[in-house]
Structures are given as structure tokens and as C-alpha cells.
Amino acid sequence: MLTQMETDKKITGEEAVTYIKDGMILGLGSGSTVNWMLEKLAERIKNEGLQVKGIPTSKKTERLAKKLGISLIDFTEVERIDLAIDGADEVDPNLNLLKGGGGSLVREKIVDVLADKLIITVDGSKMVPHLGDFPLPIEVVPYGWNITAKRIAVFGCEPVIRKQDEEVFISDNGNYILDCKFEKILDPKKLHQHLKAIVGVVETGLFVGVTDKVISCRSGSMEVLERNIQELDEEE
Ligand code: 5RP
Secondary structure, eight states: OOOHHHHHHHHHHHHHHHOOTOEEEEEEEHHHHHHHHHHHHHHHHHHHHOOOEEESSHHHHHHHHHHHTTOOOOOGSSSSSEEEEESSSSSSSOEEEEETTTHHHHHHHHHHHHEEEEEEEEEEBBSSSSSSOOOEEEEEEEETTTHHHHHHHTTOOOEEOETTTTTTOTTTTSOOEEEESSHHHHHHHHHHHHHHTTTTTEEEEEEEOOEEEEEEEEEEEEEESOOHHHHHHHHH
């Protein structure tokens, strides 16, 4: 029996699959909501003979996609991605995102930024008036990470090195993640620019101006928000 939140994740993940068309190169995001999307995509591949190729944004997604029989393509073989479908930890009213709860923010950003269209699937609790209640994940190079953390702290947070099973968490790229609790992130673009300029910072979990569509669901009631309806219609 699924919880209401898990049901909401399933609904949005499955809805995202309706935007997938035959022949697409897909960016496959990471996280529990995206996992529902992958299950549904595998169903469409099996039932409709849908031909797609995916680029996974994490080793976990890669494993699940392979298990479900979703064809993957090596990143070196593609120059563009038609559509990326990903999750998020927070979404603000301007469709800016805070991501990285699962530790896959670097690969997710590489894929999400490249995609012609980015659809974000979230349960309704992720829709927030401003980013920052969720500690901002920042991926850093392990060498000198404590110095990098001090430089990050200057911007108004207390970086905490992420651990898993009492060991330091290592990202798919071999780096560390610092979880940084800020007050309110009212200007995500500026904060991202400042943080990205710090030597040792690989990437931040702030995704600004990249989302085209957000599918959210709260207590079974789905809502679809679009960055710019006119622009999206013209592209289609
Ligand atoms: C991983 C992410 C995920 O997109 C995010 O954590 C997804 O959360 P959920 O499991 O609730 O779908 O940013 O780095």
C-alpha cells in the first residue's frame, strides 16, 4: 500500500511519460519520482514498441533502466537530448529548482541543461514559495574540502559534509557533497554564481531558468505549470 506522497509521485512520474514520443533521446533523471516514470516508460516500450534511447543521470538510474529493458546510449554518441525528465527537492514559483538530495546534481545538471525540454516531476510538498528550507547540496572536490566549506560558509550557511552509513558520501563523480542550510534563497541565480566562483566547488544544486514544465501532484490532484506557454507552443 503506497503512502499518499508516494501515490502523488507515481501520478506525476507516469504523467511525464505521456510527453515522450517515438524516436526521442531522453535524459533520465534520478530519484524516487523518476523511478515511477521509468517503470511507466518500460511499460510503453513493451506495449507500444516505443523506440527511445536514454541517458541516465546516475548509476542508480542506469541500473534501474537496464533492469527494466530501457535502451541506453553513450553520452559521447549524442549531441542533443530531446527531452529530460527529472525530479527535484524544491521548486519555486519561477520554476527554479533546488536539487541534489540524491547526490546526482552534477550529472543531472549536465543532462537537464542540454535537453531541448526539461520536465520536472514532484509531489506537491516540493512546491515552495522560496528555495532554501531544504539544505542546498553543493558538490566539491575532496582535496581541501574543509577550506572550500569555509569559503562557502561566508555566504551565510553552515556546510555539513554528507554521510551515508557513517561514511562520507561519495558522488558518482568521486566527489563530496556539502549540505548547506541557508536562510531563504531569494536570488538563486546570484547565489549560484557566487558559489560556483569558489575554487573547489564542482556544482551547486541550484537549477535556474532551465525548467520548461513542472508536473506536481498533491493528495491526488495534479497541476502542470509551464515556464512560458507561448514559447513552448511555438516549439511544438
Ligand atoms: C537527486 C535529485 C532528485 O531529483 C531529487 O532528490 C528527487 O527526489 P525524489 O526522490 O523525491 O523524487 O535532485 O540528486
